[in-house]
Amino acid sequence: MKTVILIGAQGKMGQAALTGLGNHKVITAGRSVEGYDYQVDITNEASVRNLFKTIGEFDAVVNTVGVCEYASFAEMTQEQWMTTVMSKMMGQINLVRIGQEYIADNGSFTLITGILNVKPIPFAIADATTSGAIDTFVKCVAYEMPRGIRINSINPTVLEEAWDVYGEMMPGFQPVPSVLVGKAFERSVDSFITGEVIFVDA
Numbered sequence: 592m593k594t595v596i597l598i599g600a601q602g603k604m605g606q607a608a609l610t611g612l613g614n615h616k617v618i619t620a621g622r623s624v625e626g627y628d629y630q631v632d633i634t635n636e637a638s639v640r641n642l643f644k645t646i647g648e649f650d651a652v653v654n655t656v657g658v659c660e661y662a663s664f665a666e667m668t669q670e671q672w673m674t675t676v677m678s679k680m681m682g683q684i685n686l687v688r689i690g691q692e693y694i695a696d697n698g699s700f701t702l703i704t705g706i707l708n709v710k711p712i713p714f715a716i717a718d719a720t721t722s723g724a725i726d727t728f729v730k731c732v733a734y735e736m737p738r739g740i741r742i743n744s745i746n747p748t749v750l751e752e753a754w755d756v757y758g759e760m761m762p763g764f765q766p767v768p769s770v771l772v773g774k775a776f777e778r779s780v781d782s783f784i785t786g787e788v789i790f791v792d793a
């Protein structure tokens with residue numbers, strides 16, 4: 592049994608990840624005060640450091656947070672770009688940059704991306720761009736991870752549980768059940784793979 596910090600556990604992707612972490616002690620963290628073991632804002636370096644320092648000993652970090660703004664490229668403002676970059680890109684990079692100081696030997700990081708960087712749709716340029724950045728980040732930073740630490744990203748298509756929100760934006764896409772995406776998180780945490788983008792598509 593590993594101690595796994597699951598960030599964003601109350602979100603749709605967090606719930607999907609949870610289905611794959613049943614063999615482990617899961618410590619939940621998120622932005623809200625209610626419902627989590629610990630509070631963290633992944634866009635705030637001090638908050639991220641405080642989370643890892645307070646928990647102290649852990650074997651894996653699974654992040655399912657990455658707030659994205661949606662607009663056409665022509666209309667997307669710098670502020671909207673920066674919201675997405677600071678959450679889905681820098682927020683996740685900071686979790687690894689700071690977390691690697693605290694995580695156990697042979698620990699693992701699992702980050703979230705999303706299929707839109709390989710199957711683009713209108714209005715999702717910031718999500719697609721930052722997902723692509725994180726997929727590249729995990730492939731390359733895996734070579735620099737010390738102490739046997741592994742890192743992977745999960746790149747799923749839309750969840751069945753989120754189809755009512757995103758379905759209209761995504762004609763021709765087939766949603767997948769959360770439990771299937773949970774398997775990808777399980778494989779990242781429990782296997783020996785590193786530097787991989789684990790795609791879950793229908």
Ligand SMILES: NC(=O)c1ccc[n+]([C@@H]2O[C@H](COP(=O)([O-])OP(=O)(O)OC[C@H]3O[C@@H](n4cnc5c(N)ncnc54)[C@H](OP(=O)(O)O)[C@@H]3O)[C@@H](O)[C@H]2O)c1
Nearest residue numbers: 599601602603604622623632633656657705748749750753
């Ligand atoms: N849903 C899908 O079908 C799907 C498919 C592929 C990829 N993804 C990706 O998965 C990620 C999560 O999507 P989702 O559908 O799970 O979103 P969601 O249901 O809206 O959940 C987002 C979670 O992130 C937390 N959060 C937001 N900002 C935070 C911050 N600064 N620090 C800590 N926690 C924060 C929220 O916490 P609070 O509850 O406390 O506000 C919430 O629990 C996104 O990057 C999305 O692109 C989603």
